[in-house]
Amino acid sequence: xxxxxxxxxxxxLAGEGPLGDGVISSRTRLARNLxxxxxxxxxxxxxxEKVASMVVEAASSWRDERGHPLRVLTLxxxxxxxxxxxxxxxxxxxxxxxxxxxxxxxxxxxxLSVMINEEDQLRIQKMAPGLNLEEAYREALRFHDHLxxxxxxxxxxxxGYLTAHPANVGTGLRASVLCHLPGHVYTQTLEALLVxxxxxxxxxxxxxxxxxQASGNLYQISNSRTLGLAGEDIVAAMxxxxxxxxxxxxxxxxxxxxxxQLEDRIWRAYGILTHARSISSGEAMELLSLVRLGVDLHVxxxxxxxxxxxxxxxxxxxxxxxxxxxxxxxxxxxxxxxRLIRQMLTQGGAA
Amino acid sequence: xxxxxxxGIRPASVYVTxxxxxxxxxxxxxxxxxxEKGDIGPLLQNPxxxxxxxxxxxxxxxxxxxxSRCPSCGLSWTDFTRTGFLGCPHCYEHFxxxxxxxxxxxxxxxxxxxxxxxxxEKSPGELEKELQRAIREERYEDAARLRDxxxxxxxxxxxxxxxPS
Numbered sequence: 001x002x003x004x005x006x007x008x009x010x011x012x013l014a015g016e017g018p019l020g021d022g023v024i025s026s027r028t029r030l031a032r033n034l035x036x037x038x039x040x041x042x043x044x045x046x047x048x049e050k051v052a053s054m055v056v057e058a059a060s061s062w063r064d065e066r067g068h069p070l071r072v073l074t075l076x077x078x079x080x081x082x083x084x085x086x087x088x089x090x091x092x093x094x095x096x097x098x099x100x101x102x103x104x105x106x107x108x109x110x111x112l113s114v115m116i117n118e119e120d121q122l123r124i125q126k127m128a129p130g131l132n133l134e135e136a137y138r139e140a141l142r143f144h145d146h147l148x149x150x151x152x153x154x155x156x157x158x159x160g161y162l163t164a165h166p167a168n169v170g171t172g173l174r175a176s177v178l179c180h181l182p183g184h185v186y187t188q189t190l191e192a193l194l195v196x197x198x199x200x201x202x203x204x205x206x207x208x209x210x211x212x213q214a215s216g217n218l219y220q221i222s223n224s225r226t227l228g229l230a231g232e233d234i235v236a237a238m239x240x241x242x243x244x245x246x247x248x249x250x251x252x253x254x255x256x257x258x259x260x261q262l263e264d265r266i267w268r269a270y271g272i273l274t275h276a277r278s279i280s281s282g283e284a285m286e287l288l289s290l291v292r293l294g295v296d297l298h299v300x301x302x303x304x305x306x307x308x309x310x311x312x313x314x315x316x317x318x319x320x321x322x323x324x325x326x327x328x329x330x331x332x333x334x335x336x337x338x339r340l341i342r343q344m345l346t347q348g349g350a351a
Numbered sequence: 352x353x354x355x356x357x358x359g360i361r362p363a364s365v366y367v368t369x370x371x372x373x374x375x376x377x378x379x380x381x382x383x384x385x386x387e388k389g390d391i392g393p394l395l396q397n398p399x400x401x402x403x404x405x406x407x408x409x410x411x412x413x414x415x416x417x418x419s420r421c422p423s424c425g426l427s428w429t430d431f432t433r434t435g436f437l438g439c440p441h442c443y444e445h446f447x448x449x450x451x452x453x454x455x456x457x458x459x460x461x462x463x464x465x466x467x468x469x470x471x472e473k474s475p476g477e478l479e480k481e482l483q484r485a486i487r488e489e490r491y492e493d494a495a496r497l498r499d500x501x502x503x504x505x506x507x508x509x510x511x512x513x514x515p516s
Binding site for chain 1: 423424426435437439440450457458461462464465466469473475
């Protein structure tokens with residue numbers, strides 16, 4: 001199964017969305033459960049299988065804009081490497097791929113994915129390139145409504161949609177964006193930003209955990225509250241907050257550039273990435289962040305935005321091995337990673 | 352019997368403790384005033400109010416005891432506080448008086464706001480309760496409507512569990 005080709009790489013990671021110079025991608029996620037069944041942490045295998053078959057059946061009549069049905073991936077039928085590729089593409093969660101009864105529904109372009117039997121029975125996710133939460137929300141809802149006509153979603157007149165964890169109850173909506181914030185990181189204003197955001201009910205975390213450098217200055221920013229606001233208002237508030245973050249990010253970047261140290265760092269990063277023969281994931285992410293910054297600030301010649309977005313995913317360990325078609329130890333992966341980056345950056349145009 | 356300091360009508364079943372300038376202040380309220388009027392919610396956001404004390408203060412008559420179990424999935428309140436996960440949709444109805452203040456604290460709200468085009472619905476448990484009430488009050492047209500709503504739920508595959516009375 002070629003899970004490492006096409007799909008996400010050419011759709012929501014294509015990097016042509018609004019505010020693409022600050023926001024890589026947008027995602028909305030709706031948590032839902034079925035009335036009459038226990039939540040996944042408490043259900044047995046029989047219930048989990050029944051839930052999965054009900055959802056698969058209800059989704060079978062759905063078609064995307066090009067008339068394609070959803071693919072049904074039974075996670076335990078995939079190899080560990082294929083499952084890890086799904087995680088690296090953010091289509092399934094690390095928790096989901098461990099579930100014995102986990103099923104993933106996936107649209108042809110991989111912008112719509114449905115995790116079945118994760119923390120909640122259903123997690124409907126819709127991705128869009130750049131800052132486009134409104135479209136992602138509208139499309140997630142459209143699919144949600146298709147299922148709602150066919151499935152009894154657990155709903156309470158006071159609390160709305162019921163979820164395994166009360167932190168998701170109500171709308172069950174998590175609207176998040178993946179932001180590139182080197183300006184905030186290099187000026188040491190990120191902490192202050194996080195405090196400001198948290199006061200507005202918004203949380204941020206590094207893409208792969210808390211370490212900022214290891215995650216290439218990429219931050220996943222999302223609403224923390226799911227109750228007391230209508231879904232569209234949560235999305236609108238997030239959209240407004242992110243626009244302000246990106247605007248501030250840009251003034252920080254320009255100030256940094258004027259200070260004069262940035263240009264050299266950017267070219268050095270570009271030099272290493274286009275010549276290194278072996279590179280770790282952490283170093284690659286850090287240097288790719290500088291290259292992205294260099295392209296955004298016109299310090300470097302232009303590179304297709306999709307190329308840098310694809311690299312975020314393509315240099316991950318499972319992805320590298322899937323592309324190579326073989327298992328690789330960490331040293332081999334560092335060499336494969338360096339080769340891939342060299343090829344992509346030099347083919348991309350800047351030299 | 353102490354009466355609620357808020358409404359002065361219903362018996363007080365909850366007391367809330369607050370530390371003001373080092374002084375402990377207690378208020379005796381009925382659950383309805385405490386929860387329905389949202390009196391407790393904003394107070395709980397104030398660090399002076401201690402959720403744990405509030406939870407412990409809920410009288411056995413007003414709320415399920417921590418060791419009481421959801422009649423549908425068997426989860427106890429103690430299980431929930433250990434893992435943070437509820438067991439099934441019915442847990443929300445069963446533990447509602449205990450959950451609402453906790454939800455208010457985490458979410459800053461305790462009531463869902465439906466989105467555009469989202470028709471507010473009722474859970475089977477709520478429909479069942481309303482149906483019983485409609486029958487008791489001899490509102491047979493309402494009862495028929497509620498029965499239809501419940502049937503619709505069943506046809507979509509949802510099983511309806513009854514809370515043992």
